[in-house]
Amino acid sequence: MAASSLKHLLELFIGFFRATILAYGGGPASIPLLEAEAVDHFRWLTREEFADALAAGNALPGPIVTKMAAYVGYHVAGWPGAVVAMLTSILPTALVMIALVGLLQRFGNSPILEGMLRGVRPVVWVLFISLAVDYVSFVQSVPALLIAAAAFVGLYVLQLHPAILVAGALAVGAVFLR
Numbered sequence: 001m002a003a004s005s006l007k008h009l010l011e012l013f014i015g016f017f018r019a020t021i022l023a024y025g026g027g028p029a030s031i032p033l034l035e036a037e038a039v040d041h042f043r044w045l046t047r048e049e050f051a052d053a054l055a056a057g058n059a060l061p062g063p064i065v066t067k068m069a070a071y072v073g074y075h076v077a078g079w080p081g082a083v084v085a086m087l088t089s090i091l092p093t094a095l096v097m098i099a100l101v102g103l104l105q106r107f108g109n110s111p112i113l114e115g116m117l118r119g120v121r122p123v124v125w126v127l128f129i130s131l132a133v134d135y136v137s138f139v140q141s142v143p144a145l146l147i148a149a150a151a152f153v154g155l156y157v158l159q160l161h162p163a164i165l166v167a168g169a170l171a172v173g174a175v176f177l178r
Contacts, residue, residue, distance in 0.1 A: 005077055008076050008077040008081060009077055009081060009084045011042055012072070012073050012076055012077060012081050012084045012085045012088065013078075013084055013085075013088050015037035015041065015042055015044075015085075016034075016037070016069055016072075016073075016084075016085045016088040016089045017032070017088050017092055018035070018037060019033035019037050019089075019157065020033075020034075020065060020088065020089045020090075020092060020093050021092050021093060021096070023065075023093075027063050027065040028064065028127065028128065028131075029066045029124050029127050030064075030065045030089075031054065031064065031065075031068070031131055032127045032128075032130055032131045032134075033127075034065070034068055034072075035047075035050055035131075035134070038050055038068075038072050044076050045072065045075065047134075051070045053068060053072070053124060054068065054112045056071075058166060059069065059166050059170060065089045066086055066089055066090060068089075069082070069085035069086045069088070069089040070082045070085065070086050072085055073085025073086060084170060090148070108132055143172075143176060143177055144177075147169050147172060147173075150168075151165045151168075151169065154168075
């Protein structure tokens, strides 16, 4: 394997390790951190490419972080990159979770732990909001705004499953936004 390939694999490991080990709140909370690594820090993708990959990944079943890892890793270093990025996005947090199970069982009723969890939740909200604000620029056409409004109504008023909204948006996009 060429030195540049090893360099790319190491960068993928570092980028996905930082993004996933620091993400509190699950896969969606990781997206702003993944974007910071892939777009801002390592410049593997443009913001538009990241947004397209995120949209495509959300249209598929499964955890978004592993899908983004596979996409970005493959984009950067082919199959070895996809494997490194996916393993890095899964293994560290899985190992930490296994270690935390014992601590949570032992200290689950601790006021300090409860306070820590309550303290970090607002940060997760800010990460979600920052992701939404970043992607508002991609929803500036009238058809895109109508799709966003329909998705909002479908999700919060009609309480439709998100998969139905994604499928509907794909169909509308295929027919009307070509």
